[in-house]
Amino acid sequence: MIRLACTLLFTLGATFAPAALAADAVPTEKDPVKSARAVRLTEELRCLVCQNQTIADSNAELAVDLRRQVREQVDAGKSDREIIDYMVNRYGDFVLYRPPVKGTTLLLWGGPALLFVIGGIALVVVLRGRRRTADEPPLTAEEHARAAQLLAGDSPKDTP
Numbered sequence: 001m002i003r004l005a006c007t008l009l010f011t012l013g014a015t016f017a018p019a020a021l022a023a024d025a026v027p028t029e030k031d032p033v034k035s036a037r038a039v040r041l042t043e044e045l046r047c048l049v050c051q052n053q054t055i056a057d058s059n060a061e062l063a064v065d066l067r068r069q070v071r072e073q074v075d076a077g078k079s080d081r082e083i084i085d086y087m088v089n090r091y092g093d094f095v096l097y098r099p100p101v102k103g104t105t106l107l108l109w110g111g112p113a114l115l116f117v118i119g120g121i122a123l124v125v126v127l128r129g130r131r132r133t134a135d136e137p138p139l140t141a142e143e144h145a146r147a148a149q150l151l152a153g154d155s156p157k158d159t160p
Contacts, residue, residue: 038074041083042067046097054097 039056045066047058055063055070066087073083084096093099101109139147 034074037080038067038071041070041074041080044084044097045070045087045095048091048095 042056047063049060055066
């Protein structure tokens with residue numbers, strides 16, 4: 001009878017032990033899946049100090065703090081969308097390394113194309129201006145003589 005009770009308890013313990021162990025949270029550093037997820041999320045967020053780096057690449061104090069916040073939220077079981085939404089709500093669309101195209105970010109997305117168009121228009125205007133100056137007729141002999149007098153410091157005799 002005791003043997004049967006021990007066998008039954010051992011069987012129950014062996015059956016439910018993995019479920020009990022699975023409920024324990026594993027820190028991100030020890031869980032490669034969570035760690036890879038945290039790294040992927042930090043590569044989608046811009047460092048607010050450096051502005052041209054992700055928080056994964058930046059060594060700024062704010063970036064370190066943001067990486068810690070991402071890891072904490074990943075450990076808390078939040079989804080990628082919830083973590084991104086939290087960061088956007090706290091810091092605005094600028095925190096996203098690839099911000100969405102909408103009214104407030106339109107200049108950010110269209111700015112380079114707008115500058116390219118403005119540069120092209122300026123180039124055309126400058127080139128047309130050069131062409132006009134090149135098309136002017138050459139000086140006449142009288143204009144050459146007058147220019148030579150002006151350069152020599154002589155005052156012209158017949159000034160209009």
